[in-house]
Amino acid sequence: MLKLAHRTPMVPEDARALVDLLSGHFGIAAPQVRFRVRSYGKAGPLGRYIVLPRERMRPASGAIGYLRVGIVVHEFAHILARLLHGRVEHGLQFVQVLDAVLRVSQPLWEETR
Numbered sequence: 001m002l003k004l005a006h007r008t009p010m011v012p013e014d015a016r017a018l019v020d021l022l023s024g025h026f027g028i029a030a031p032q033v034r035f036r037v038r039s040y041g042k043a044g045p046l047g048r049y050i051v052l053p054r055e056r057m058r059p060a061s062g063a064i065g066y067l068r069v070g071i072v073v074h075e076f077a078h079i080l081a082r083l084l085h086g087r088v089e090h091g092l093q094f095v096q097v098l099d100a101v102l103r104v105s106q107p108l109w110e111e112t113r
């Protein structure tokens with residue numbers, strides 16, 4: 001599911017909508033979503049915002065630096081993991097949170113494909 005998410009392009013409006021839906025589902029304050037032209041994606045250190053690449057991934061572009069479902073879900077998982085566990089790195093607890101976020105989000109982003 002994670003690989004599929006990283007192969008699924010997104011546009012910024014849908015990324016913002018997905019973050020809002022996920023925030024509602026998990027009962028947290030929605031982080032602000034900021035876009036940069038090229039970005040690896042980033043979760044703000046205090047959990048209040050995430051940074052995402054603005055440009056939608058295209059078939060020839062490769063994933064890195066472009067907007068796709070996988071990066072939205074990943075950065076949102078950082079926000080949620082930080083709230084639940086107080087940690088922001090990529091350990092087991094993060095992976096478990098990421099799995100939960102992926103499961104919840106799949107029906108939502110599959111509609112945008």
Ligand SMILES: [Zn+2]
Nearest residue numbers: 074078089090
């Ligand atoms: Zn990360």
